[in-house]
C-alpha cells in the first residue's frame with residue numbers, strides 16, 4: 575500500500591501547492607483523494623530531498639571522523655537525501671577496487687550515495703575503466719586535506735582530456751593551498767580562471783568546488799557568457815562566516831578555501847537572490863574536536879555541514895534572506911540537472927526522495943544532538959526556524975523528529 579503525504583503544501587513547478595503525494599519507492603501520483611496509508615502533513619511543506627554534491631564521509635582509515643552510517647544519518651536529519659562523496663580518503667579512492675568498496679558502503683547507507691573517482695599520476699590510464707564505477711571525477715589543482723594535488727601541467731592536461739572523453743562531470747578544487755588565507759582568497763579568481771581555461775581546451779564538463787569570493791563568481795559568470803560548460807557551488811560556511819569568525823574561532827574556522835571577507839559574503843547572498851549561484855554544497859569535512867584543538871597551525875582544515883545546510887537556508891527563507899524557489903533550485907534541481915540524474919523535483923515517476931518541513935519549528939543547534947561523528951558544528955548555538963521533521967529516501971522513512 576502506498577504512503578500518502580496528505581494535507582501539506584507541496585513544492586511543484588516552482589511554487590507551493592496544496593495537494594497530496596502517493597508513493598512507494600517512487601512517486602506514484604500527485605493529487606487529491608489518493609488511496610494509501612495517510613501521513614498527516616497539515617501545516618507542513620514538502621520539498622524534494624536536498625542533493626549535496628560535496629561531502630567527505632571519510633570511512634576506511636578515517637572512520638573515527640565519519641563513516642557512511644554516521645554521515646548519512648547526519649544527512650537525513652538535515653533533509654539531504656543524496657550526497658556525492660569525495661575521494662581524498664585514506665587510502666585515496668583512486669582505484670577501481672577501492673571505489674567499488676566505497677560503492678558498497680554508499681549503497682548500504684541511509685542516503686543515495688554517489689561517488690567521485692579520484693585522479694592521480696598512477697591511474698590516468700584507467701580513467702575509462704574507473705568511469706564505469708563512479709558518478710563523477712574530482713581533480714585537485716590546489717593542495718588540501720589528503721594531498722591529492724596534481725601540479726604537473728602535462729599530467730593535468732592528460733587527465734582533463736581523458737575525463738572529458740568519459741562525459742562525466744569533472745569537479746575541480748582549483749584554489750591554491752598552503753599559503754596565508756588572505757592570499758588564497760585574493761588568488762581565487764585567477765585559480766578558477768586557470769581551471770576554466772584548462773577544461774575548456776578539452777570541452778570537459780567543469781564543476782568548480784567551494785567558490786568563496788565575488789571575483790571568483792564573476793569570473794565564472796563571464797565564462798558562462800562565453801558559452802563554456804561550467805558550473806559551481808558555494809557552501810554555507812561562505813554565506814554565514816567571514817574572516818571575523820576566523821580570528822575568533824581559530825582552527826574551528828579553518829577550512830580550504832578559507833572563509834572570505836564580509837563583502838564577499840554579502841555578494842554571495844546577492845548572487846543567490848539573483849539566481850546566479852548554481853548550487854549550494856556543504857563540503858562537509860568532519861575532523862574531531864581533538865584534532866581541531868591542535869590549533870590553527872597543526873589542525874586539519876575542514877568544517878562539517880551536511881546536517882544543517884537546509885535548516886540554515888530555511889531560516890533565511892523565513893527571514894526573507896532568500897526564497898524557497900531559490901533554495902530548491904540550488905539545493906535540489908540544479909545539482910540533479912548538472913550531474914545528470916532524474917531527481918531534485920517532485921514529479922510522478924521519480925524516486926520518492928522527500929522532505930517534510932515545519933517552517934514554524936524553532937530549534938537551537940546543540941552539541942549533544944549532532945549526528946556527525948566529529949561531534950561539533952560551526953553552527954552550534956544558532957537558533958533556526960524551519961526544520962525537516964521527516965525525510966524519505968526512495969520512499970523509506972529515514973528520519974522522523
Ligand code: NCD
Nearest residue numbers: 630718719829830859875876
Ligand atoms: C577537506 C577535507 O577535510 O577533506 N577540507 C577542507 O578544508 N575543505 C578537503 C577539501 O575539500 O579541500
Ligand code: ZN
Nearest residue numbers: 628660857859
Ligand atoms: Zn571538500
